[in-house]
Amino acid sequence: MSRPGTVGPPQAAAERLLFLMIALQERENRALTDALHDGPMQDITGILLSLASLRRGLPEDTAERIAQIETRLRDTTATLHRPPPPFRPGNSPRQMLELGLTQRVEGVLVERLYISLDIDSSPPVLGEVAVLLATVQLLLQESDPIHQAARALVAIRSSPEGVNLALRVAYAATATQPYAPDLTARASPTSGTPAPAGADGPGPANDAAADEGTPEDIIPRDSAASWLERLRPVAELLGAQLRADSATGAWSAMVRLPRRSARPR
Amino acid sequence: MLAARVLSDGGWSVATAGDIAGALALRPLEFDAVIIDTRLGPERGTELFDQLRAQDPLVSRRCLVLTGAVADPRPDDVAVLLKPFRADDLLDAVNGLAGRRPTENGPRDGVRPGRAG
Numbered sequence: 001m002s003r004p005g006t007v008g009p010p011q012a013a014a015e016r017l018l019f020l021m022i023a024l025q026e027r028e029n030r031a032l033t034d035a036l037h038d039g040p041m042q043d044i045t046g047i048l049l050s051l052a053s054l055r056r057g058l059p060e061d062t063a064e065r066i067a068q069i070e071t072r073l074r075d076t077t078a079t080l081h082r083p084p085p086p087f088r089p090g091n092s093p094r095q096m097l098e099l100g101l102t103q104r105v106e107g108v109l110v111e112r113l114y115i116s117l118d119i120d121s122s123p124p125v126l127g128e129v130a131v132l133l134a135t136v137q138l139l140l141q142e143s144d145p146i147h148q149a150a151r152a153l154v155a156i157r158s159s160p161e162g163v164n165l166a167l168r169v170a171y172a173a174t175a176t177q178p179y180a181p182d183l184t185a186r187a188s189p190t191s192g193t194p195a196p197a198g199a200d201g202p203g204p205a206n207d208a209a210a211d212e213g214t215p216e217d218i219i220p221r222d223s224a225a226s227w228l229e230r231l232r233p234v235a236e237l238l239g240a241q242l243r244a245d246s247a248t249g250a251w252s253a254m255v256r257l258p259r260r261s262a263r264p265r
Numbered sequence: 266m267l268a269a270r271v272l273s274d275g276g277w278s279v280a281t282a283g284d285i286a287g288a289l290a291l292r293p294l295e296f297d298a299v300i301i302d303t304r305l306g307p308e309r310g311t312e313l314f315d316q317l318r319a320q321d322p323l324v325s326r327r328c329l330v331l332t333g334a335v336a337d338p339r340p341d342d343v344a345v346l347l348k349p350f351r352a353d354d355l356l357d358a359v360n361g362l363a364g365r366r367p368t369e370n371g372p373r374d375g376v377r378p379g380r381a382g
Binding site: 030033034036037038041042044045046047048049050051052053056067070071073074077078081082083084085088089 | 267268270271332333334335336337338348351352354
């Protein structure tokens with residue numbers, strides 16, 4: 001872990017946690033796929049075949065209506081198929097990153113995602129891909145646990161010396177204030193001290209407070225400063241260097257992953 | 266075995282098995298079409314396909330793989346039918362394997378190892 005006030009690449013333990021986070025997502029995805037296949041997809045196929053058997057004994061016009069229902073049921077259910085996971089055997093690093101970012105970032109953490117990958121000359125290895133993907137997810141999640149950012153750009157460039165990640169994030173003009181009920185400067189009723197930044201998170205209690213939306217729960221503050229304050233602890237853990245644009249409320253993060261042989265001892 | 270019934274109604278003579286050993290005992294290479302579910306309980310339908318292809322490299326032309334997951338690993342050169350499917354989808358796919366038009370009738374041989382569905 002980086003020392004307070006310094007920024008450097010994530011240490012081995014942090015990298016391992018990031019890798020495990022991605023591995024867990026893959027495992028969860030596999031379990032959901034299995035459950036979908038072994039349950040609803042099997043059952044609905046059985047229903048479709050039963051409907052076909054049933055309509056054979058019906059008058060032509062009624063049978064036609066049943067056939068239309070079969071088609072509609074099949075097409076509707078087909079939309080529930082989960083997409084192929086990013087880390088399938090045989091996928092290139094580019095495919096892993098593009099699939100991972102489009103499946104787990106776009107539409108989940110940000111409304112519109114722009115991706116720029118310059119990684120063909122020295123492509124990242126599996127562990128680096130996992131760290132990059134996890135870093136983007138964690139920074140976006142920590143920046144606002146409730147709302148999606150409006151736009152984000154993920155730029156990744158790799159070289160023999162290391163892999164560089166640049167993340168730039170902008171929120172909609174109407175929602176440039178970060179969600180931060182845990183960052184309010186409201187005095188504690190018992191101690192009289194401000195609530196510590198990042199001490200709590202998007203738990204049920206905080207979600208409930210956000211839903212209530214009472215003015216005393218969310219205190220507007222300077223947008224850029226709020227982003228930095230909220231993100232700093234996680235950014236330090238990830239070795240991310242933060243910048244904020246006070247004019248737009250946008251923020252950016254840069255992470256460098258030195259290749260093992262190029263890391264300082 | 267709803268799928269077997271659909272195929273029988275479509276004019277096929279059908280034999281079924283619930284696992285790889287049972288399917289191999291049916292001598293599937295002698296059939297006009299082989300329908301394989303990717304998931305046969307604890308076994309993988311792709312394992313059956315690999316064994317068949319080891320015996321007959323051209324068997325893929327007569328195989329249809331059923332799967333409920335886009336992400337399921339499957340051979341590249343085999344016809345795939347994604348669940349859920351309609352009875353007509355299954356019949357058309359099997360008829361297509363055998364070069365038989367949907368309107369044709371008459372008993373043919375086919376085998377569908379795996380669970381009904």
